[in-house]
Amino acid sequence: MLFGNFWLAFLALFFLPLAESLHVTPDIADEQLRNVYDYIIVGGGTAGLTIANRLSENPAVSVLVLEAGPLDDARNLSIPGGLLPVPGTIGSGGWGKYQWGLTTEPQTYLNNQNVGISQGKAVGGSSILNGLCWSRGSVSDYDGWEKLGNKGWSWNDLLPYFKKSEKFTFNVEPHDAKELHIRPQSAVHGFNGSVHVSYPQYFYDQSSNVLDGFAELGLPIIGDVNNGTAAGAMILPSSMHPDNQTRFDAREAHFNSASSRYNLHIATNQTVTQLVLDSNSAHNSSQRVMGVEFAPNNKSKARSISCTQEVIVSAGAIFTPTLLQVSGIGPSGGLKSLDIPVRIDLPGVGYNLQDHPMVYSNYYYRNESYFKSGEITDDVYEVAEEYIRNRTGPWTAPLINTVAFPSLRSATDDWKQFMNKSSEDVIPSNTPNSVKKGYKVQKKILQDQILSNDTGIFETMANS
Incomplete structure (x- = not known):
């Protein structure tokens, strides 16, 4: 049967090696990451990679992307579960390691069931898992x-x-x-x-x-x-390549295409735990975020990195307000009830999440x-x-x-x-x-x- 030969031929033609020059894994993060970047982007998903790509077009600007998930290895059809780019396999399951695995609280009008919330946890975010609808x-x-x-x-x-x-x-x-x-x-x-x-x-x-x-x-x-x-x-x-008929996600569009840029670094499997605000600023709405703290897991010591321009938080609808709140930015009453020091009283943070039911x-x-x-x-x-x-x-x-x-x-x-x-x-x-x-x-x-x-x-x- 020719299936195996075609499988390998497919690999050679359509999944060329990715340059590793800007991909920083936890084991080399201390040696490879700088202490200061111009821009730090929290979240390497659809929005985060788009912004990183655009900012790093200027070679004089240094950009760091911190992504909690991995650089997926599911584009290699020679290994089990390597079918991620194939449109016809959407919905077949097997991508749990590229999701956060979130659920809602028990829903009163759904017989107190918990409902899953799909959110990507990988370079490319939810765009590596979605249904390709454009x-x-x-x-x-x-x-x-x-x-x-x-x-x-x-x-x-x-x-x-x-x-x-x-x-x-x-x-x-x-x-x-x-x-x-x-x-x-x-x-x-x-x-x-x-x-x-x-x-x-x-x-x-x-x-x-x-x-x-x-x-x-x-x-x-x-x-x-x-x-x-x-x-x-x-x-x-669909967001797919017309010639090889494969998924075209944020990783393909905005990461792989920028892999040769020395001024763009992406650190994977790193969760940002805190926004670092200027300690010299008074308690007001104009405080400046100076950098971030992050770690690969809750047992590791957190590291901090500073920025000269901006920290851009693009961690998704769930984790963006979460990060703001644990950093002291949000409704003061809620923060105080959790013993979080209030840095900026911003009542709207954490509200207005609107998702659609599905039958x-x-x-x-x-x-x-x-x-x-x-x-x-x-x-x-x-x-x-x-x-x-x-x-x-x-x-x-x-x-x-x-x-x-x-x-x-x-x-x-x-x-x-x-x-x-x-x-x-x-x-x-x-x-x-x-x-x-x-x-x-x-x-x-x-x-x-x-x-x-x-x-x-x-x-x-x-x-x-």
């Missing part, structure tokens, strides 16, 4: 950000940066593009960015069936979700023609060999690319009941007044979006 929100989503007081964050302001980030390739055969209603608009895409965005070589029959079903329900079929009109059903492009449903096909028989019966080794040989077949298809973002009004006649809910009903009674005011402003913006037919309020996904 989709922007509706125009009103970003305009809503600006209405909250964030000048410069509207759709029109952000579109040039959306385009700058991507290297878009329309690699769909005309027959498939017509059947699946894929009609990219070149005016809203970029073609010279860092992140490859394209389509899989293979589409399951289910994709067209699901789109037809959405159309029968009255949803518009959108030709390009990334033009700002997301309220409808569509085929999403799964299964269904059965009665008509066998809905699926090509091979999609169900093909041997996994045959599918793998086809992928390695030709970059074709089911392994090129990510878990999800057929989705709908219906407006609430298009989905239910009971949408008005949501208008009468008070934001006070869903936030803790001890929430600071300034935070309560922020929730009320958000609610008004969300109400306007609910009344609109142009904003997707929830998401329906059909997996492969």
Whole structure:
């Protein structure tokens, strides 16, 4: 069988050795890391690596990235579990060592169950594990950000940066593009960015069936979700390389491409435990962060490194506020209750985490023609060999690319009941007044979006 030979050939062609000049592991950290950098970035995930890449373009600027997770070794198909870059293996599990393994508190309305919270813990963060869906929100989503007081964050302001980030390739055969209603608009895409965005070589029959079903329900079929009109059903492009049909994550886009830069260091398996504030500053909101403390584990002695410019905290939605709070930045009442000295009383830190619930449903096909028989019966080794040989077949298809973002009004006649809910009903009674005011402003913006037919309020996904 040729499977083994193709496996090795795949390695040689598509996973070239990575320069180690800037990768600092815990065993050599004391010798290799400087005592001072211009910029220190906490978190080597999607945002952190993007920032590190941009800052280090200037050779006169020194940048250190501190990442709690490893540089993953799951891109080597010759070892068990080395299938991370393959779109068709998304959702197959086995990536626990690249996640934090977080769970919620017991949820009252879920029979007191704990629910898992997925967050990547590796160079590239959650982008090495996600479903590859490359989709922007509706125009009103970003305009809503600006209405909250964030000048410069509207759709029109952000579109040039959306385009700058991507290297878009329309690699769909005309027959498939017509059947699946894929009609990219070149005016809203970029073609010279860092992140490859394209389509899989293979589409399951289910994709067209699901789109037809959405159309029968009255949803518009959108030709390009990334033009700002997301309220409808569509085929999403994916963050994948169009030629070798592999995942293109933040590590590929912003770390591997910068591996020859002597001014960029990344220290892996290092957890930042404290932001170091200027001890000479008074207790006020203008205190300067001078550096960080970090360690590979809770049994190791912490080391500190200083910065001349900025510490940029990009540790994700959970650990960014956590780090701020343990450093004395947050709501004073909560910090005092934990015996944390208050350096900056900032009530909003730790509030406003909003995540979406998800409900799964299964269904059965009665008509066998809905699926090509091979999609169900093909041997996994045959599918793998086809992928390695030709970059074709089911392994090129990510878990999800057929989705709908219906407006609430298009989905239910009971949408008005949501208008009468008070934001006070869903936030803790001890929430600071300034935070309560922020929730009320958000609610008004969300109400306007609910009344609109142009904003997707929830998401329906059909997996492969």
